[in-house]
Amino acid sequence: MNNQTELQIIGIMNTVKDLGAASAVLGWDQETYMPDGAGEARAEQIATLDTLAHQHLTSDISKKLAADVRGMNGEATSLLKLFVKDHDRAAKLPEELVRETSKAQSLAQEAWKRAKGEKNFSIFAPHLQKLIDLKIQAAELYGYEKDRYDALLDLFEPGMTVAQLDPVFKELADGTRDLLKRIEPNLKNADNSILSAGFDKEKQIEFSRFIAEKLGYDFNHGRLDLTAHPFCTTFAITDVRITTRVFENDLRSCLFGVIHETGHALYEQGIDKKYARTFAADGTSMGIHESQSLFWENMVARTEEFWTWALPHLRARFPEQLRDMTPRAFFKAINTIQPSFIRVEADEVTYNMHIILRYHLERDLINGRLKVEDVPKVWAETMQEFLGITPENDAVGSLQDVHWSFGGFGYFPSYTLGKLYAAMIWNQLEKEMPDVREQISKGEFLNIRVWLRENIHQYGRTQEPIEIIKRVTGRTLTARDFLEYVNTKATNVYEL
Amino acid sequence: MNNQTELQIIGIMNTVKDLGAASAVLGWDQETYMPDGAGEARAEQIATLDTLAHQHLTSDISKKLAADVRGMNGEATSLLKLFVKDHDRAAKLPEELVRETSKAQSLAQEAWKRAKGEKNFSIFAPHLQKLIDLKIQAAELYGYEKDRYDALLDLFEPGMTVAQLDPVFKELADGTRDLLKRIEPNLKNADNSILSAGFDKEKQIEFSRFIAEKLGYDFNHGRLDLTAHPFCTTFAITDVRITTRVFENDLRSCLFGVIHETGHALYEQGIDKKYARTFAADGTSMGIHESQSLFWENMVARTEEFWTWALPHLRARFPEQLRDMTPRAFFKAINTIQPSFIRVEADEVTYNMHIILRYHLERDLINGRLKVEDVPKVWAETMQEFLGITPENDAVGSLQDVHWSFGGFGYFPSYTLGKLYAAMIWNQLEKEMPDVREQISKGEFLNIRVWLRENIHQYGRTQEPIEIIKRVTGRTLTARDFLEYVNTKATNVYEL
Numbered sequence: 006m007n008n009q010t011e012l013q014i015i016g017i018m019n020t021v022k023d024l025g026a027a028s029a030v031l032g033w034d035q036e037t038y039m040p041d042g043a044g045e046a047r048a049e050q051i052a053t054l055d056t057l058a059h060q061h062l063t064s065d066i067s068k069k070l071a072a073d074v075r076g077m078n079g080e081a082t083s084l085l086k087l088f089v090k091d092h093d094r095a096a097k098l099p100e101e102l103v104r105e106t107s108k109a110q111s112l113a114q115e116a117w118k119r120a121k122g123e124k125n126f127s128i129f130a131p132h133l134q135k136l137i138d139l140k141i142q143a144a145e146l147y148g149y150e151k152d153r154y155d156a157l158l159d160l161f162e163p164g165m166t167v168a169q170l171d172p173v174f175k176e177l178a179d180g181t182r183d184l185l186k187r188i189e190p191n192l193k194n195a196d197n198s199i200l201s202a203g204f205d206k207e208k209q210i211e212f213s214r215f216i217a218e219k220l221g222y223d224f225n226h227g228r229l230d231l232t233a234h235p236f237c238t239t240f241a242i243t244d245v246r247i248t249t250r251v252f253e254n255d256l257r258s259c260l261f262g263v264i265h266e267t268g269h270a271l272y273e274q275g276i277d278k279k280y281a282r283t284f285a286a287d288g289t290s291m292g293i294h295e296s297q298s299l300f301w302e303n304m305v306a307r308t309e310e311f312w313t314w315a316l317p318h319l320r321a322r323f324p325e326q327l328r329d330m331t332p333r334a335f336f337k338a339i340n341t342i343q344p345s346f347i348r349v350e351a352d353e354v355t356y357n358m359h360i361i362l363r364y365h366l367e368r369d370l371i372n373g374r375l376k377v378e379d380v381p382k383v384w385a386e387t388m389q390e391f392l393g394i395t396p397e398n399d400a401v402g403s404l405q406d407v408h409w410s411f412g413g414f415g416y417f418p419s420y421t422l423g424k425l426y427a428a429m430i431w432n433q434l435e436k437e438m439p440d441v442r443e444q445i446s447k448g449e450f451l452n453i454r455v456w457l458r459e460n461i462h463q464y465g466r467t468q469e470p471i472e473i474i475k476r477v478t479g480r481t482l483t484a485r486d487f488l489e490y491v492n493t494k495a496t497n498v499y500e501l
Numbered sequence: 502m503n504n505q506t507e508l509q510i511i512g513i514m515n516t517v518k519d520l521g522a523a524s525a526v527l528g529w530d531q532e533t534y535m536p537d538g539a540g541e542a543r544a545e546q547i548a549t550l551d552t553l554a555h556q557h558l559t560s561d562i563s564k565k566l567a568a569d570v571r572g573m574n575g576e577a578t579s580l581l582k583l584f585v586k587d588h589d590r591a592a593k594l595p596e597e598l599v600r601e602t603s604k605a606q607s608l609a610q611e612a613w614k615r616a617k618g619e620k621n622f623s624i625f626a627p628h629l630q631k632l633i634d635l636k637i638q639a640a641e642l643y644g645y646e647k648d649r650y651d652a653l654l655d656l657f658e659p660g661m662t663v664a665q666l667d668p669v670f671k672e673l674a675d676g677t678r679d680l681l682k683r684i685e686p687n688l689k690n691a692d693n694s695i696l697s698a699g700f701d702k703e704k705q706i707e708f709s710r711f712i713a714e715k716l717g718y719d720f721n722h723g724r725l726d727l728t729a730h731p732f733c734t735t736f737a738i739t740d741v742r743i744t745t746r747v748f749e750n751d752l753r754s755c756l757f758g759v760i761h762e763t764g765h766a767l768y769e770q771g772i773d774k775k776y777a778r779t780f781a782a783d784g785t786s787m788g789i790h791e792s793q794s795l796f797w798e799n800m801v802a803r804t805e806e807f808w809t810w811a812l813p814h815l816r817a818r819f820p821e822q823l824r825d826m827t828p829r830a831f832f833k834a835i836n837t838i839q840p841s842f843i844r845v846e847a848d849e850v851t852y853n854m855h856i857i858l859r860y861h862l863e864r865d866l867i868n869g870r871l872k873v874e875d876v877p878k879v880w881a882e883t884m885q886e887f888l889g890i891t892p893e894n895d896a897v898g899s900l901q902d903v904h905w906s907f908g909g910f911g912y913f914p915s916y917t918l919g920k921l922y923a924a925m926i927w928n929q930l931e932k933e934m935p936d937v938r939e940q941i942s943k944g945e946f947l948n949i950r951v952w953l954r955e956n957i958h959q960y961g962r963t964q965e966p967i968e969i970i971k972r973v974t975g976r977t978l979t980a981r982d983f984l985e986y987v988n989t990k991a992t993n994v995y996e997l
Binding site: 019020023024026027028030031034038039040041042043045046047049050053054057223224225226227228230240241242243244246281282 | 515516519520522523524526527530534535536537538539541542543545546549550553719720721722723724726736737738739740742777778
């Protein structure tokens with residue numbers, strides 16, 4: 006390994022990363038401003054960029070450079086190791102399989118939309134089967150030690166396995182059911198009707214911008230737009246954009262959407278600039294990413310302390326609706342717990358049951374222990390078992406999420422991992438910064454942001470999630486912090 | 502040449518075109534929505550896309566395919582010939598020269614901004630010299646028959662030469678000076694003060710959108726945004742976007758900016774869809790493109806007939822300011838003629854003198870007959886000779902335009918060519934559609950658009966400008982139609 010080799014690797018990473026950034030800009034434009042009639046051409050353009058990126062990453066030159074780094078026997082920098090990791094993974098899939106999967110995903114997404122519209126799982130079933138077959142092929146090519154599903158999990162959460170997840174998710178599910186039972190008799194103690202009192206959309210957006218800026222989102226290197234579903238997308242460390250949606254009769258959707266995406270954006274904006282245009286300039290995993298968004302959304306902004314500071318600012322925008330509102334009443338309103346069918350509308354507590362359900366299903370689909378045709382039945386049974394409700398059709402059941410239709414098997418667990426990580430990180434922060442709640446109650450967020458940046462954000466992908474959690478909290482993944490956190494909160498909200 | 506070769510060529514064109522489209526999206530985003538702090542990363546991303554496009558177009562495979570087409574001895578389709586043309590041109594420049602020019606242009610643009618700010622040509626002079634040296638190298642590599650400047654002219658107006666331009670521009674300059682003398686005693690007969698009466702910006706934009714839609718701009722395959730300078734940009738035949746700017750005290754800027762860009766957009770939206778993602782999916786030259794924008798802006802929308810239809814719609818938005826306005830008075834207000842320093846603010850008549858001045862200067866700079874240091878002096882002398890005014894500093898003189906700083910030598914003549922072509926095309930249309938003015942006075946534009954589409958738009962780049970003008974008008978380039986057109990209009994406006 007000489008300096009020339011390193012420069013060549015960085016050059017390839019720059020090209021691949023720039024292509025990825027361009028693809029992301031085209032995707033963002035598609036969701037925000039693209040005229041309706043341009044979809045077909047846009048799909049071609051994005052496919053071209055993605056194909057070129059894959060070609061550059063798996064070219065003969067990249068192959069040779071990756072071999073050079075492997076020849077260093079572990080003495081390479083973490084950045085060069087990332088290059089090898091991404092090269093090896095990309096090179097494992099023959100271009101034919103990549104192309105076939107890409108096509109199958111496009112078709113599956115169209116079929117999924119149709120199936121959801123007609124509330125009919127059987128329209129989607131053959132496409133789901135095809136994607137599972139392709140993902141099984143991919144998993145076999147990627148390789149795994151114990152469980153085939155591990156190979157897919159690793160794409161979203163490096164190092165995570167079924168063996169680690171199963172006991173943690175079991176503890177979480179048991180704890181959640183206990184909590185739900187505990188709340189049941191006290192449901193009348195919390196009321197969220199105020200949140201649908203009717204709130205001007207423009208003012209909601211303006212307030213959300215105000216909050217995002219206060220939390221530290223840098224609008225000189227980002228922006229906020231409206232889309233059907235909120236997301237955060239990164240074109241460069243210096244260009245991280247967020248989107249949200251807004252409803253007049255749900256004050257939560259826009260505001261907590263923005264705070265959530267701000268959490269993602271602070272992570273991306275906080276990556277060390279020396280990693281710009283390299284494979285390190287990204288969140289280390291979907292789980293850690295989600296921990297950052299949930300940290301700001303739940304640990305910071307769904308607290309009574311936060312609304313002690315923020316409520317007067319919100320009331321200034323909506324004096325009539327919020328005339329008699331107190332921080333405590335508002336805190337209770339935004340923290341009600343209620344089993345429901347739709348994952349994205351679920352509260353902090355029941356949300357995880359939606360995830361564990363999906364995890365079980367996709368793990369077993371990939372492992373061949375569940376047949377596609379049985380998905381709706383098992384879905385309904387598990388919902389009944391987990392939350393005591395049964396979906397009346399597939400649209401509010403197994404067809405509600407887009408993920409499977411784009412082949413995202415292994416993605417769902419990230420959402421709950423994010424919740425567990427966030428609770429662990431919050432516990433650690435409270436230890437190291439005992440007055441953090443007081444800071445929040447004064448609208449001071451700089452210290453929190455700096456702490457997260459120093460401990461997590463700056464590293465980008467140069468440290469794996471397991472390393473980060475171990476270094477920051479001194480522990481390994483557990484559901485206990487989260488269960489304690491939601492039990493304490495529920496006790497407070499429902500006056501148990 | 503077999504079918505396989507043709508498919509390969511189309512594949513390469515698709516890739517190169519998709520990269521170009523992605524680059525254009527990133528450029529559009531930069532001008533419209535990109536956060537300020539993202540400029541550096543964006544420049545890298547665009548450079549990467551442009552470099553990859555150049556590499557694909559000049560690869561060994563492309564070289565071989567181009568040779569295959571050449572081996573057909575002229576029997577190839579116009580589309581395949583375009584591939585060869587673009588390949589050959591790209592291949593003539595060594596990558597080193599491309600890179601050096603790209604860097605020099607970046608530096609020159611920064612220096613130009615500084616020089617313009619400080620009204621000091623000498624800051625820009627060394628950069629201009631460097632770019633001229635590089636463009637001379639490029640011109641020698643491209644090759645030419647008689648005049649070195651022809652090689653650069655050909656980049657913007659295929660087939661155009663100094664030998665053709667010189668006599669046409671001389672006739673135009675002489676005719677323009679005659680006309681200006683003729684108007685002089687009657688200046689008081691036209692007044693445009695109403696245009697700065699103060700017009701709400703939102704309403705101006707809304708009215709401009711209304712007009713663009715009426716002219717036939719397809720908002721399902723396009724959109725209108727605000728930028729510092731108006732432009733039209735194409736990501737696909739199905740995604741052609743326009744931008745404008747808006748000033749409260751100049752009713753012309755937004756409205757005629759939008760109509761102008763709509764003219765460009767109708768051209769791009771009118772290209773035959775079978776050329777999608779190929780090198781034919783583009784205007785055939787800058788001159789023909791400009792003829793389309795000017796056609797709608799001047800021949801259609803600066804007529805009394807147009808305002809017979811449009812004024813009531815405008816008055817509905819601005820009842821107070823336009824209470825006593827008549828179509829005739831409005832027609833006169835938007836057609837006043839007045840020598841001034843700034844090209845982009847010039848009227849239809851004096852505008853060409855700005856262009857001929859620039860043409861003389863850049864032709865002589867490239868030919869080595871003019872020294873960079875003499876530019877400001879010659880500029881001032883020519884302005885005095887052409888329009889009887891002398892700029893008081895370089896910012897309103899030789900530093901006003903961005904074009905030279907991005908190396909666009911050969912571009913300026915396109916603007917005046919567009920004016921001459923537009924007048925020739927209008928004359929032909931009036932012959933073939935004798936009631937065209939009546940149609941305009943009723944707000945009917947469909948027949949005009951269909952005529953332009955059938956005669957010009959649909960062909961994209963598959964016909965060269967000379968071919969198109971000859972086929973449509975039966976004649977070759979002349980200044981006469983334009984001179985007649987402006988003389989007739991001036992007689993009307995100034996009651997000569």
